[in-house]
Amino acid sequence: MDARPTTAVIGGGTMGAGIAHVLLAAGSPVALVEADSARVDASRQAVVASLDGAAQRGKLPEGTSRDDLLARLTMSTSVDELPADAALVVEAVPERVDIKQTVLGGAARACPDAVLASNTSSLSIGAIAAELPGDRVIGMHFFNPVPAQKLVELVVHPGTSEATTTATREWVEALGKTAIVVNDAPGFATSRLGLTVGLEAIRMVEEGVASPEDIDTGMQLGYRWPMGPLRLTDVVGLDVRLAIAEHLTRELGPRFTPPQLLRDKVERGELGQKSGRGFYDWS
Template structure:
């Protein structure tokens, strides 16, 4: 299936810029939405860095014009500047239900024929879409780093028709990725499992069972994980993992209660790779 001709990505941070990257390199025209001029400039830098990094690693077709792709990408301030004929709008803003509702509500009015997608990793898609037209919103959970990760988790509220799910699955395949479809349950499939293992690894470290390096090496060599659970927590972001754990603890019970060690590290600003220090030290 061909991609929609025009895609809107709301939020130009790490995830939003990476999502824009994969749609651009697959041939779609992309508009990125940010909130002000400073964030527009930051989004353009993030997109350029993502594309140039892929080019430097040989992950883009030879001769790809990175400057041309970046220059052809509209980065605007406000959903009201999305082209009305946009066929897919992906929201990639911070994990706040009210913020996502506001953005997607504006996108639904501006782009009446667009499929609406939220990149949430744990929040209820049904709650986010409570005031939206029925059957237009689903979860489209990309994984970081988006260009390298092959999985997209599609979260389906009960009112979303089969036709829409299959259309979006086709778009995912056109990106060279694989989609799984899960119900709109707390944590979906991937966040729920990933957080459960990550929290247990942190508890083991807290209890002195093993070192950071040995916990991660055990999972990499014993279970063939490409990275260990503590390194993965650093990549995801300790603050992000803490927020997801708190949400899952509220929805599913005390087994998802965040360890004190995780809370302490977040309080100290040790957020993982993005801050240079988490469970590992990052250059």
């Protein structure tokens, strides 16, 4: 496998670990940054687990082992320690503009030639870019689980340069994925559409129209969805869905108002797969 330029991932949670996985598998050295040593250890274990799963399914690149890929992974607790020659930096930190600006600002200083990509699923790329070298900033919205999902939604704001868009599209192709390009707008394309169906499915449960299982089966068999909207909500996280719905309500109006059932479940800690219970029992 040909070596590719150095990359960096900031934030090693579920999404960050998955992004690191696919960059390693594409032949790129990856510098992964987390907030502290405990999270560094957890993030490395998440990458190891992801690569182990791929190995068991025969999905690692031909002629490579998990250890071959891990040899390209470096870990740190400071954005200032990112390699200066990094060609791509992807942040996967919590969904707050100020946090994303801070980490990408540090990356912009440490990696003067890198594309600065945000993995946000709903925040304005233009707002994130406001305090940054805007021509280098682009949305790079991966989907969970990153190694399996084939789509990456690229989000361009008015200041994104054509060179940045082209380079990022080439990275997506190198990962074996397909890019769509959308303009910076609340919810982009995929989050807005996915949330619309998900919220309506929750309202249907709330109103007693049908069970979560039957709603999901209807969408899977009737519309060829690989996963129903309520199971998908559990996988994404009910708290994440609620935050996006509240954001889009502020930006686009009351049609995205979260159902009370969604608020109640989040209040009870029923966040989906990660908490063991949402619309389904994951225990």
